Amino acid sequence: MLGQMQDWPLLVHKIIDHAALYHGDREMVTREVAGPITRTNYRTIASRARRVAKALVKAGIKNGDRVGTLAWNTHRHLETWYGIAGMGGVYHTLNPRLHPDQIAWIANHADDKALFFDTTFTPIVEQIAPKLKKVKFFVALTDKANLPKTKLKKLYAYEDFIARVDDKFEWKELGENAACGLCYTSGTTGNPKGVLYSHRSNVIHALMAGQTDALGVSGKDTILPIVPMFHANAWALAFTAPMIGAKLVMPGAKLDGASVCELLETEKITMSAAVPTVWLGLLQYLEQTGKTLPHLKRVVIGGSACPRSMIEAFETKYDVEVVHAWGMTEMSPLGTLGSLKWHLADLPYEEKLDIKIKQGHPPFGVEMKIVDDKNKELPRDGKTFGRLKVRGPAIAKGYFKGDGKSSFDKQGWFDTGDVATLDKDGYMTIVDRAKDVVKSGGEWISTIDIENLAVGHPAVAEAAVIGVAHPKWDERPLLIIVLKPGKTATREDILKFLEGKIAKWWMPDDVVFVDEIPHTATGKILKTALRERFGHHKLPTA
Numbered sequence: 001m002l003g004q005m006q007d008w009p010l011l012v013h014k015i016i017d018h019a020a021l022y023h024g025d026r027e028m029v030t031r032e033v034a035g036p037i038t039r040t041n042y043r044t045i046a047s048r049a050r051r052v053a054k055a056l057v058k059a060g061i062k063n064g065d066r067v068g069t070l071a072w073n074t075h076r077h078l079e080t081w082y083g084i085a086g087m088g089g090v091y092h093t094l095n096p097r098l099h100p101d102q103i104a105w106i107a108n109h110a111d112d113k114a115l116f117f118d119t120t121f122t123p124i125v126e127q128i129a130p131k132l133k134k135v136k137f138f139v140a141l142t143d144k145a146n147l148p149k150t151k152l153k154k155l156y157a158y159e160d161f162i163a164r165v166d167d168k169f170e171w172k173e174l175g176e177n178a179a180c181g182l183c184y185t186s187g188t189t190g191n192p193k194g195v196l197y198s199h200r201s202n203v204i205h206a207l208m209a210g211q212t213d214a215l216g217v218s219g220k221d222t223i224l225p226i227v228p229m230f231h232a233n234a235w236a237l238a239f240t241a242p243m244i245g246a247k248l249v250m251p252g253a254k255l256d257g258a259s260v261c262e263l264l265e266t267e268k269i270t271m272s273a274a275v276p277t278v279w280l281g282l283l284q285y286l287e288q289t290g291k292t293l294p295h296l297k298r299v300v301i302g303g304s305a306c307p308r309s310m311i312e313a314f315e316t317k318y319d320v321e322v323v324h325a326w327g328m329t330e331m332s333p334l335g336t337l338g339s340l341k342w343h344l345a346d347l348p349y350e351e352k353l354d355i356k357i358k359q360g361h362p363p364f365g366v367e368m369k370i371v372d373d374k375n376k377e378l379p380r381d382g383k384t385f386g387r388l389k390v391r392g393p394a395i396a397k398g399y400f401k402g403d404g405k406s407s408f409d410k411q412g413w414f415d416t417g418d419v420a421t422l423d424k425d426g427y428m429t430i431v432d433r434a435k436d437v438v439k440s441g442g443e444w445i446s447t448i449d450i451e452n453l454a455v456g457h458p459a460v461a462e463a464a465v466i467g468v469a470h471p472k473w474d475e476r477p478l479l480i481i482v483l484k485p486g487k488t489a490t491r492e493d494i495l496k497f498l499e500g501k502i503a504k505w506w507m508p509d510d511v512v513f514v515d516e517i518p519h520t521a522t523g524k525i526l527k528t529a530l531r532e533r534f535g536h537h538k539l540p541t542a
């Protein structure tokens with residue numbers, strides 16, 4: 001027997017229609033790539049998104065076509081997303097931090113038919129344009145006055161492109177499983193793989209993210225999504241904020257400590273989300289200037305492990321709650337969030353911190369388990385670790401064009417490639433990426449744990465650990481350190497600082513100091529490059 005409820009397809013453009021109707025005056029602020037701060041609202045965004053849709057149809061974009069975006073978080077980028085999705089197309093976010101050849105490879109693999117880009121990226125677009133065989137036209141996300149001098153052919157200024165049509169456009173009638181968005185994984189090993197979101201998965205994910213114990217946002221919040229729209233859907237904020245009528249402040253191209261701090265102050269931001277490196281920049285800026293964070297209530301930190309010292313700094317110095325989150329492009333991306341459960345709220349602060357540095361617990365809609373090498377489920381005891389597998393309505397069931405099949409099993413579980421523990425309360429702790437863990441004498445050492453402790457040293461700005469070949473133990477940990485400007489520390493200082501904080505056999509066999517640690521396009525430590533550079537480092541213990 002079937003239920004008798006309405007078959008109301010979960011479509012992304014219904015979110016912006018809802019926002020226009022019920023939160024139409026709610027402000028949206030952008031630090032434009034050209035410089036000034038501009039203000040609009042959800043009613044205007046929805047109207048302009050319809051113009052984008054109509055203009056795309058006029059320009060020959062068809063149902064299911066992928067349209068690339070190479071852009072910062074701005075109101076125009078948001079209009080573009082809703083416009084593309086609403087005409088039946090697929091917005092395809094390209095990460096401008098990748099090498100231009102890789103961007104071209106990804107755009108071609110996705111068969112992008114058009115490319116919207118911010119003017120900051122004009123040199124990249126000029127470089128890759130001759131390689132983009134399927135792209136019929138380019139749209140610079142600006143007006144005619146700010147259009148850069150360029151030899152690019154078939155180029156529109158965005159404002160002209162959408163002025164060619166009016167906003168009388170009926171959204172395309174689509175099934176909720178229709179493709180809606182595409183984002184490629186960063187691909188540190190092998191070619192990047194495409195994750196193809198559906199309207200349904202995006203709407204369900206936005207609902208999941210909007211829960212109090214997830215992102216914890218409400219219509220009263222002013223939200224600053226620093227996490228880029230090109231990094232896994234800006235962690236749902238581009239959908240959840242309009243859904244609930246929260247004010248959105250888009251930071252554009254400037255993500256340094258001073259610029260972020262200025263927006264936090266002038267727009268009275270209450271909630272924000274970003275990777276640890278961005279927060280490191282803000283905290284250093286606050287330390288240097290003595291500024292405080294009077295309006296900010298909560299930050300969500302994820303993408304890489306959030307160090308204990310960072311949570312402590314936000315919470316004890318600036319009275320800002322930290323929610324540590326974990327996720328993946330393949331999961332839309334949110335997988336776990338670290339809100340404290342009811343029975344943990346009254347613990348002493350140090351014990352709360354022990355829980356807050358874990359990656360959190362899954363919201364409804366994410367199933368998780370850990371397994372051994374034979375795919376046998378392992379206990380949820382907070383100690384045993386294994387490969388983390390996940391399942392749910394906003395999690396990929398395959399990669400675009402059939403790539404990477406081995407990550408998906410017959411029971412519909414996706415192998416995250418992360419090694420983790422699960423505890424009895426449902427909190428998950430990432431031990432490491434399976435390929436990064438140090439294998440010492442048959443036992444595993446978590447590089448993340450050592451890195452997080454090392455950055456607690458007052459002179460350390462950033463830390464990375466890799467496994468280096470050892471004649472007796474197979475591999476031993478090497479700690480690579482970047483010192484804060486003007487600070488000094490020796491190998492012995494660092495090792496002494498770690499002593500007693502980790503098991504003896506986890507202690508790094510050596511410490512090296514570098515000026516910079518390389519990062520991936522999504523802000524993670526690029527361990528492959530470190531292994532190339534230090535893989536043959538001679539350990540004093542070898």
Ligand code: AMP
Binds near residue numbers: 430
């Ligand atoms: P991406 O798809 O680029 O977002 O990368 C996903 C990967 O980033 C995960 O599989 C983890 O290895 C890592 N990651 C994300 N969030 C965290 C976190 N809070 N702690 C540790 N690793 C994380």
